[in-house]
Amino acid sequence: MSKSTKDDYVQSVCRVILYIEQNYNSDLTLDELSKIASFSKYHFHRIFKSIVGESMVDYIRRVRLQSTTLQFKTNQKITQIAMNSGYETNASFSKAFKKHFGITPKEFAKNAKLKRGNKMLEPKIVKLEDIEILYVRKTGEYTKCSIEAWETLINFVGTEYFIRDDVMMFGIGHDNPRITDADKLRYDACVSWVNKNIKSEGEIQRKIIDGGKYAMFLHKGSYTELINTYDGVSDWIVESGVELRDLPIVEKYLNKNPITCKPEDLRTEIYIPLV
Known part of the structure; x- marks a missing residue:
């Protein structure tokens, strides 16, 4: 593969990554993402995994779950956090969350709000x-x-x-x-x-x-x-x-x-x- 071809592949994958990270709470489909990359959907998922190191589905799931971690420090309810991150039900969110982090959203929320005894900062x-x-x-x-x-x-x-x-x-x-x-x-x-x-x-x-x-x-x-x-x-x-x-x-x-x-x-x- 020539350097220019590889650069084109990397540019395409980076465009899709940026789109995923800005729209992870939407219903992202392979058809939609492959069009953004200007690649056939039959090949793009393989190109994505080769460059990123994980499948597009796994990457989207991880971005969605990671996006929730700071929200647990606020007063938002878990149901609202689930909806914000693109999950249609609290049950599906809780199942994915526990599989990824090893604890339930309720347990994570409790831990997230524990103070570590640091001097309070003022911004x-x-x-x-x-x-x-x-x-x-x-x-x-x-x-x-x-x-x-x-x-x-x-x-x-x-x-x-x-x-x-x-x-x-x-x-x-x-x-x-x-x-x-x-x-x-x-x-x-x-x-x-x-x-x-x-x-x-x-x-x-x-x-x-x-x-x-x-x-x-x-x-x-x-x-x-x-x-x-x-x-x-x-x-x-x-x-x-x-x-x-x-x-x-x-x-x-x-x-x-x-x-x-x-x-x-x-x-x-x-x-x-x-x-």
Whole structure:
């Protein structure tokens, strides 16, 4: 297979992945997804599994279930969470949830609202505009796949692009590492798309970070300690009773060259999407 053909396959699969993650609560069919990929439905499911490493059905199921985990920290009822994630009945949702996570939704909801004893964090409520980004998706243990994603993105756009004053760097971790197998964690390395002469190709994709209302938390220190700040964010969600938008959490990296910074000097803004 030539490089251009493989890049076309990767682009097609990435389009479908983005569509699934933005529409997982809809009735997604093979016919619909194969049309988005511009492939025959008789071949696309094989191409998808070859590139992603799991079947389209399994991927959709996992995305739907993972999307519910943060909602359990709010005051939503389990029935509403099931409907939000595309399940028609509470029974089908509970069966799939227990098979995936090993516990029932009720047990998970109880655990999700347990406070971990962290110092209560207070966010700044902000409003963002839509941000066009170029991004690379990598899968695996976050500390490893994030490095691979950033190396791929930097090699594509060039190091000089990142030092521009108008360029912003973001990370999107789609899965909770406390409950998702390490080899299934999805991470997007993202950079604001300010130079439209740079076109996406192969695994370099483009999308929009949705604007709107967010709670912004500032993390000070090493990226490896982010998970502890997220525990404090979770406590805030439970205590404040906020309603969350069905969007991923976004990290904004404020240090232009984190490699040369001391870990204690690193700064990361964490954006929680609010209704």
